Amino acid sequence: MEHETTAEPPPGCLVLLLRLSGGMTRDVVTPRGEAPAVEAARLLADDLIEGLVNTAAAGYAVGALDVAVLGYRAPDQEGQQLLSLLPDGDPKPRFVPLAHVAGAPAVPRDGDGLPRKWAVLPACAGEPSAGAALAGVYQMVSVWLTGRYASRPPVVIHCAGAGDHDDSYFTTARSLNLLGTAHGPTRLLHYTFAPQPAAPADSRLADVSAALAARRGAFVNEWDLADPWDAIFACAPQEDATAWADAGAGLSGVCAMWAQKMGNTPEQWEDAYALDEGRGAAAVADGASSGIYCSIWAQQLCRRLLADRPDVRDPAALNKWVAGLRAEWRAAINYDGLNWSKQAKVDQVGAAATLLGLEVGPADATGGRPWRACAVGDASLFWVRRGELLATFPVVAADQFGSAPLLVRSSPGYRTAALAAAGTCEPGDRFVLATDAVAARLFKSAATELGVDWERLEGLAEADWRAELDVLRRGNDMVNDDCTLVVLRVTDPAREGPEPPEVVGEVFAREDVPAREPLAEAFAVEDVPANEGLTLEEALALEPLAVEEAAASEPPAREPGGEPQERSGPGGSGAPPNEPVAVGGGDVVIDLPCDPPPAPPADGAPARTASGD
Numbered sequence: 001m002e003h004e005t006t007a008e009p010p011p012g013c014l015v016l017l018l019r020l021s022g023g024m025t026r027d028v029v030t031p032r033g034e035a036p037a038v039e040a041a042r043l044l045a046d047d048l049i050e051g052l053v054n055t056a057a058a059g060y061a062v063g064a065l066d067v068a069v070l071g072y073r074a075p076d077q078e079g080q081q082l083l084s085l086l087p088d089g090d091p092k093p094r095f096v097p098l099a100h101v102a103g104a105p106a107v108p109r110d111g112d113g114l115p116r117k118w119a120v121l122p123a124c125a126g127e128p129s130a131g132a133a134l135a136g137v138y139q140m141v142s143v144w145l146t147g148r149y150a151s152r153p154p155v156v157i158h159c160a161g162a163g164d165h166d167d168s169y170f171t172t173a174r175s176l177n178l179l180g181t182a183h184g185p186t187r188l189l190h191y192t193f194a195p196q197p198a199a200p201a202d203s204r205l206a207d208v209s210a211a212l213a214a215r216r217g218a219f220v221n222e223w224d225l226a227d228p229w230d231a232i233f234a235c236a237p238q239e240d241a242t243a244w245a246d247a248g249a250g251l252s253g254v255c256a257m258w259a260q261k262m263g264n265t266p267e268q269w270e271d272a273y274a275l276d277e278g279r280g281a282a283a284v285a286d287g288a289s290s291g292i293y294c295s296i297w298a299q300q301l302c303r304r305l306l307a308d309r310p311d312v313r314d315p316a317a318l319n320k321w322v323a324g325l326r327a328e329w330r331a332a333i334n335y336d337g338l339n340w341s342k343q344a345k346v347d348q349v350g351a352a353a354t355l356l357g358l359e360v361g362p363a364d365a366t367g368g369r370p371w372r373a374c375a376v377g378d379a380s381l382f383w384v385r386r387g388e389l390l391a392t393f394p395v396v397a398a399d400q401f402g403s404a405p406l407l408v409r410s411s412p413g414y415r416t417a418a419l420a421a422a423g424t425c426e427p428g429d430r431f432v433l434a435t436d437a438v439a440a441r442l443f444k445s446a447a448t449e450l451g452v453d454w455e456r457l458e459g460l461a462e463a464d465w466r467a468e469l470d471v472l473r474r475g476n477d478m479v480n481d482d483c484t485l486v487v488l489r490v491t492d493p494a495r496e497g498p499e500p501p502e503v504v505g506e507v508f509a510r511e512d513v514p515a516r517e518p519l520a521e522a523f524a525v526e527d528v529p530a531n532e533g534l535t536l537e538e539a540l541a542l543e544p545l546a547v548e549e550a551a552a553s554e555p556p557a558r559e560p561g562g563e564p565q566e567r568s569g570p571g572g573s574g575a576p577p578n579e580p581v582a583v584g585g586g587d588v589v590i591d592l593p594c595d596p597p598p599a600p601p602a603d604g605a606p607a608r609t610a611s612g613d
Contacts, residue, residue, distance in 0.1 A: 009063035037193035041159035050115035074126030131168030147417030250280030297351035380439035
């Protein structure tokens with residue numbers, strides 16, 4: 001098999017996920033013969049890795065490609081495990097550059113034309129949750145994609161048995177498919193290995209599988225390397241032709257509720273939200289408790305995200321926009337009027353907040369609307385249709401909330417990196433936006449048998465909601481933190497009325513900010529110094545672009561006169577610059593890249609790749 005390419009592909013990542021359950025030890029019949037399902041899955045993985053390694057070794061254009069080969073199982077008394085299967089002796093789930101994979105000690109197989117053993121299989125055990133395993137993959141892919149919108153679509157290949165996909169799997173699969181790049185969304189392929197007689201592919205699996213050049217990416221008991229090869233290499237830039245500014249009243253605010261941390265006063269609430277129903281946009285932000293004047297920063301982020309509509313997918317545009325907001329924030333807090341200790345904290349720590357934005361586009365003939373979302377940190381979006389949870393962004397499980405999410409910071413010198421998602425919604429769909437404490441509680445409830453009564457949220461009085469929060473907090477069933485919840489309905493264009501006004505969460509007077517600088521004046525665009533922006537080259541120079549030099553996307557904050565605070569999770573760590581960044585409590589390691597991919601061949605000659613099959 002050959003695949004023609006004319007230039008070096010953009011950076012990409014590939015995940016091979018193998019189910020290691022008791023059921024995968026049953027024999028299945030494939031075009032390669034009869035073997036246990038898990039051995040057939042490993043042969044598929046080995047075939048693909050062998051083809052990639054041989055193609056790169058031959059000098060063909062494969063681009064910068066990071067690879068993870070993972071297995072999941074559930075040994076008795078040990079809980080579910082997600083393990084790296086690469087033959088390098090390190091079981092931590094992680095991405096590894098293809099060039100490093102090629103140097104791993106893969107064992108040759110007996111027989112001509114057979115691939116080396118690139119996946120090392122531990123014993124199959126238990127019946128692990130496919131949904132939980134895919135949630136771990138989602139976390140790895142989302143961290144890899146943050147700040148890398150220009151990459152090619154990530155490819156995830158899942159090998160499992162028939163009927164092994166639990167209900168949570170499909171919600172996570174739809175969420176994974178929302179993660180976007182300039183070349184299209186993430187591509188999810190499914191290979192099912194079932195004893196004879198093999199049934200057709202599960203229709204639900206087909207619905208969440210990538211549409212490849214020749215067919216849908218859901219297969220039973222067979223594989224052709226042309227399919228994953230197309231998923232990895234067939235990509236072209238996709239133009240965003242949506243007139244986002246012309247959406248009209250695409251969103252209607254159903255309810256918006258907030259509550260301060262238990263024990264604090266309302267004036268100490270540091271979340272924020274804003275809603276522009278007339279232009280179909282909304283935002284929520286969560287101010288970091290360790291900063292100073294974070295409530296003003298969070299409110300400013302929400303207001304200006306809706307007013308300016310920056311293209312946060314572009315690192316240069318995002319960082320230029322944030323640089324302008326930093327000047328406005330210093331004016332809003334009247335920096336010159338602060339005492340020396342507060343000025344020192346502003347200079348050395350500043351404000352920080354997570355940020356989540358949502359936009360819907362113009363309706364088509366059926367009322368459907370494109371939507372896109374951006375996220376810095378863990379404020380979360382829940383997409384609900386007819387009372388059922390369709391997908392979430394940028395988090396898919398309660399255990400993915402950490403103490404150090406990515407943040408938008410007011411201090412110069414910090415690079416801001418965002419994650420992007422996109423989909424198509426229908427009239428009547430709901431979007432629920434929530435800051436981390438509320439979102440984590442919703443994920444926990446969604447994982448129970450009863451689930452979440454999404455419709456109840458719309459009719460719940462704010463006083464009752466706050467009382468329920470306090471009960472959960474006192475019972476340690478919820479983190480005691482500021483809480484914000486916004487429920488939005490996608491409007492039916494046939495029923496649209498006059499454009500409603502913009503709604504912004506109330507701004508309280510906080511932290512004895514001198515009153516002589518009106519807050520409204522601080523949001524004036526004209527006051528942003530032009531030299532605060534970043535050029536494209538400067539932004540790219542700040543962006544991590546190579547693997548195995550895990551530079552944190554933000555330097556750790558310093559307290560006045562103190563050392564950098566240790567950070568963990570997707571945002572960074574206290575490790576030295578060349579150490580890998582642990583994600584999710586150390587369960588996942590992402591080796592972030594640092595060098596741009598090589599330039600296309602100077603002679604313009606097309607590069608050719610072969611499968612190595």
